[in-house]
Amino acid sequence: MLSTRVGKVLSAAGLPIDGEVVKGVYMGKGTWGGNGEVMESVCPSTGEVLAKVATATAAETSEAVKRAREAYKTFRKVTGPKRGEIIRQVRNAIAEHKSALGALVSLEMGKIISEGEGEIQEYIDICDYAIGLSRSAAGRVLKSERPGHQILEVANPLGVVGIITAFNFPVAVCGWNFALCLAVGNATVWKPSPTTPLCAIAVTRIVADVLEKNGIDGAVASLVCGGLEAGEALVNDKAVDLVSFTGSERVGQIIGTKVQSRFGKILLELGGNNCAIVAPSANLDLALRTLVFAAAGTAGQRCTTTRRLILHRSIADKFLPRLVKAYENLQTRVGDPLKSHTLIGPLHTRGAKDTFFKALEQVKREGGEILVGGESYAPSSGDLKQGHYVLPAIVKPASPESPIFQEETFAPMLSVAIYDDLDQAIGWNNGVRQGLSSTLFTTDMREMGKWISEEGSDCGLVNVNVATSGAEIGAAFGGNKSTGWGRESGGDAWKQYVRWSSCTINFTDDAPLAQGVNFE
Ligand code: NAD
Numbered sequence: 001m002l003s004t005r006v007g008k009v010l011s012a013a014g015l016p017i018d019g020e021v022v023k024g025v026y027m028g029k030g031t032w033g034g035n036g037e038v039m040e041s042v043c044p045s046t047g048e049v050l051a052k053v054a055t056a057t058a059a060e061t062s063e064a065v066k067r068a069r070e071a072y073k074t075f076r077k078v079t080g081p082k083r084g085e086i087i088r089q090v091r092n093a094i095a096e097h098k099s100a101l102g103a104l105v106s107l108e109m110g111k112i113i114s115e116g117e118g119e120i121q122e123y124i125d126i127c128d129y130a131i132g133l134s135r136s137a138a139g140r141v142l143k144s145e146r147p148g149h150q151i152l153e154v155a156n157p158l159g160v161v162g163i164i165t166a167f168n169f170p171v172a173v174c175g176w177n178f179a180l181c182l183a184v185g186n187a188t189v190w191k192p193s194p195t196t197p198l199c200a201i202a203v204t205r206i207v208a209d210v211l212e213k214n215g216i217d218g219a220v221a222s223l224v225c226g227g228l229e230a231g232e233a234l235v236n237d238k239a240v241d242l243v244s245f246t247g248s249e250r251v252g253q254i255i256g257t258k259v260q261s262r263f264g265k266i267l268l269e270l271g272g273n274n275c276a277i278v279a280p281s282a283n284l285d286l287a288l289r290t291l292v293f294a295a296a297g298t299a300g301q302r303c304t305t306t307r308r309l310i311l312h313r314s315i316a317d318k319f320l321p322r323l324v325k326a327y328e329n330l331q332t333r334v335g336d337p338l339k340s341h342t343l344i345g346p347l348h349t350r351g352a353k354d355t356f357f358k359a360l361e362q363v364k365r366e367g368g369e370i371l372v373g374g375e376s377y378a379p380s381s382g383d384l385k386q387g388h389y390v391l392p393a394i395v396k397p398a399s400p401e402s403p404i405f406q407e408e409t410f411a412p413m414l415s416v417a418i419y420d421d422l423d424q425a426i427g428w429n430n431g432v433r434q435g436l437s438s439t440l441f442t443t444d445m446r447e448m449g450k451w452i453s454e455e456g457s458d459c460g461l462v463n464v465n466v467a468t469s470g471a472e473i474g475a476a477f478g479g480n481k482s483t484g485w486g487r488e489s490g491g492d493a494w495k496q497y498v499r500w501s502s503c504t505i506n507f508t509d510d511a512p513l514a515q516g517v518n519f520e
Pocket residue numbers: 164165166167168169173191192193194226227228230231232235246247248249251252254255269270271272302303304408410436478479483
């Protein structure tokens with residue numbers, strides 16, 4: 001018997017509350033199934049089992065890919081603007097369910113309700129973007145060196161795109177990929193995180209309904225819930241033209257290598273080890289407010305969470321105690337993410353909590369100190385006792401060279417270092433494997449200029465006076481180096497979801513060769 005808290009959220013999202021096993025595999029034409037292992041979706045806030053989900057076997061995953069390819073053959077002929085109209089309907093249907101889906105994200109992933117709804121808004125926003133793209137995704141006409149010739153760069157869809165997503169953005173990341181794929185004429189097969197299947201099922205039901213009402217085979221938006229078996233089958237299937245993977249560096253390296261070995265296309269969005277630098281001229285009030293959200297928000301479980309803070313020596317003694325105080329104040333705001341007062345929800349799993357404590361131990365072992373937080377949070381309410389709550393921590397490792405600075409600890413632990421010279425701080429920002437997000441708090445234009453230049457941050461996201469996290473969909477999103485070099489969402493990211501052909505066309509009766517070559 002489900003609690004009222006859970007029952008309300010699940011039924012609003014159209015999911016069963018009577019204990020029935022939820023089918024987690026969809027491959028078009030109203031077909032829902034799942035012959036693989038039955039997995040449990042567990043609420044990170046309370047430990048309550050939300051539902052049992054039937055997942056995909058390897059064979060079902062291959063079948064989903066086959067059906068997606070069949071659906072693609074028809075879908076690629078639908079005109080761009082018509083595809084845009086379908087995306088508009090998807091957008092409206094998701095918007096209609098925004099609060100229900102936002103609460104489901106909060107329930108199943110553990111982020112606070114406002115961020116849950118924000119995630120659905122991101123799906124809506126990328127649909128808006130993709131509607132425009134459906135009419136504007138354009139190639140180019142280039143001047144030829146041969147008289148009467150024209151060169152066209154033509155974008156055609158790739159075919160089938162496999163989308164493998166992480167637990168922490170259980171809806172938006174698929175949206176980034178799916179909306180662009182639909183705009184340019186691809187079919188998709190989505191494998192969500194094994195711990196957030198309900199979000200994926202609820203969204204896919206809505207999308208499938210729109211597709212089917214428009215006479216489009218729903219296999220264009222196939223779903224294979226599951227773990228390793230489904231994931232590996234998708235990665236190894238030669239009929240999957242592009243694998244778009246969002247997750248850890250460790251898994252990204254395995255998947256990237258596998259896809260490359262079959263000469264498939266790969267888009268990687270991996271871990272971040274994001275850094276904020278606070279310069280002497282910074283507006284410290286703004287930096288403080290921004291950093292508390294960026295470092296402790298989502299309980300440190302955004303790929304763009306600020307994990308490293310580099311303070312200029314001249315402001316460190318003034319700034320750090322204020323930040324510590326702000327973290328102390330946060331301790332009264334830990335709890336059930338569905339409650340509006342809560343700012344810090346639980347970690348997603350017990351394993352994540354263990355990782356947090358291990359990282360704190362490492363800081364101490366390496367001679368560093370914990371300035372605030374770093375303990376388990378014991379909720380007063382009985383039903384939250386099985387949740388994975390911690391108190392966000394600020395630590396000061398022994399030195400900026402300490403090994404702990406090199407790793408992404410996917411939990412609310414912020415490591416602090418002190419710098420004297422901006423080049424030194426930029427060196428530390430760049431001196432890690434990962435290259436996702438970074439920010440500089442300054443009002444000095446010369447510093448801003450350097451930061452965004454070739455001498456500045458080597459990350460994919462390079463901000464000024466803005467959090468490392470919380471990107472908008474307008475610009476391309478992604479990171480460099482071991483973050484995988486992928487770009488999703490806005491900007492030119494759509495260009496990765498198409499195959500480009502350079503087409504040289506001769507409008508004359510002559511046959512000149514390029515570079516003046518003579519063959520007569
Ligand atoms: P994860 O790497 O453990 O899992 C991600 C996905 O990969 C899941 O769906 C999982 O089932 C699947 N998977 C695991 N092994 C696989 C295999 N061998 N073959 C195919 N699929 C496999 O990551 P996670 O714990 O869910 O998410 C947290 C990580 O994701 C963090 O490192 C975070 O920084 C990163 N992330 C990055 C971005 C980004 O845009 N750069 C966004 C969100 C999360």
